[in-house]
Amino acid sequence: MGKTKVRKMLFILSKATIENVYAAFIMANGARMEGIESEIFFTFFGLEAIQKKKLEHLHVATVGNPAMHIPTMLGGLPGVEALATKMMKKEMEKLDMPPVGEFLEILSDSGCRLWACKLAVDMFHLKEEDLIDEIEGILTIGDFYNRADEEGTQLLFI
Amino acid sequence: MRKIISQTEIEVNEEGYLTNFSQWTEEICECIADEQGICMTERHWEVIKYIQEKHNNDEPLSIRGIKKSGVIDIKEFYSLFPGGPLKKATMIAGIPKPKSCI
Numbered sequence: 001m002g003k004t005k006v007r008k009m010l011f012i013l014s015k016a017t018i019e020n021v022y023a024a025f026i027m028a029n030g031a032r033m034e035g036i037e038s039e040i041f042f043t044f045f046g047l048e049a050i051q052k053k054k055l056e057h058l059h060v061a062t063v064g065n066p067a068m069h070i071p072t073m074l075g076g077l078p079g080v081e082a083l084a085t086k087m088m089k090k091e092m093e094k095l096d097m098p099p100v101g102e103f104l105e106i107l108s109d110s111g112c113r114l115w116a117c118k119l120a121v122d123m124f125h126l127k128e129e130d131l132i133d134e135i136e137g138i139l140t141i142g143d144f145y146n147r148a149d150e151e152g153t154q155l156l157f158i
Numbered sequence: 159m160r161k162i163i164s165q166t167e168i169e170v171n172e173e174g175y176l177t178n179f180s181q182w183t184e185e186i187c188e189c190i191a192d193e194q195g196i197c198m199t200e201r202h203w204e205v206i207k208y209i210q211e212k213h214n215n216d217e218p219l220s221i222r223g224i225k226k227s228g229v230i231d232i233k234e235f236y237s238l239f240p241g242g243p244l245k246k247a248t249m250i251a252g253i254p255k256p257k258s259c260i
Contacts, residue, residue, distance in 0.1 A: 026259055029221065030259055033245065034242050034245070035241030096260065102222070106222060106232060109232035109233045110221065110232055110236060
């Protein structure tokens with residue numbers, strides 16, 4: 001364990017756009033690299049990032065995202081989201097950022113604990129076999145709060 | 159900043175990283191490791207040699223690189239250098255702390 005006052009970072013990932021997923025992954029991995037414990041709780045659309053069939057097909061949001069500098073009407077045209085995603089992935093690869101699946105392996109091997117939200121799993125009619133093997137379990141939000149009940153713990157909702 | 163370690167004076171930055179690699183010796187390496195609570199084993203040496211080699215070839219160090227290294231996997235890397243493996247391993251190896259976020 002590091003000498004930091006922050007001992008544990010808990011992330012709740014509720015979205016599946018690439019920029020949000022990577023934000024959570026980079027911060028969770030960064031915590032481990034600093035000797036800080038980290039865990040991610042995947043809920044609602046965040047579950048897309050841990051579904052075997054979906055995780056390599058996440059997109060960047062081109063609609064409702066003013067920072068993309070694309071007019072909303074254009075952002076909604078077929079293929080625009082895919083193109084923007086392709087461009088972003090290319091830039092990420094240049095910076096040696098791993099794809100989602102590999103990143104999840106890295107996180108798990110680094111000791112970052114990964115959980116799925118029970119309510120969201122039920123809502124989307126998912127089964128355990130739909131989720132990647134690195135998921136340690138399916139928890140209620142109460143279970144997750146119990147994991148936060150330690151000194152020096154921070155919770156972040158993404 | 160100067161620091162006396164194993165009866166030798168070395169130059170380090172405010173975080174304790176050597177600023178002049180030519181001052182690095184295996185003895186100093188073992189002392190820094192000890193300060194970090196790590197007892198050097200053969201496996202540790204293999205990893206230290208590997209990251210020094212990467213550094214000498216100007217190849218950036220990252221956790222993804224460790225995964226692909228073929229020398230060590232991430233799990234063992236964390237168990238050999240607990241509490242921030244890349245940070246500690248580079249300090250022990252006498253090279254600068256990696257500046258990457260991943």
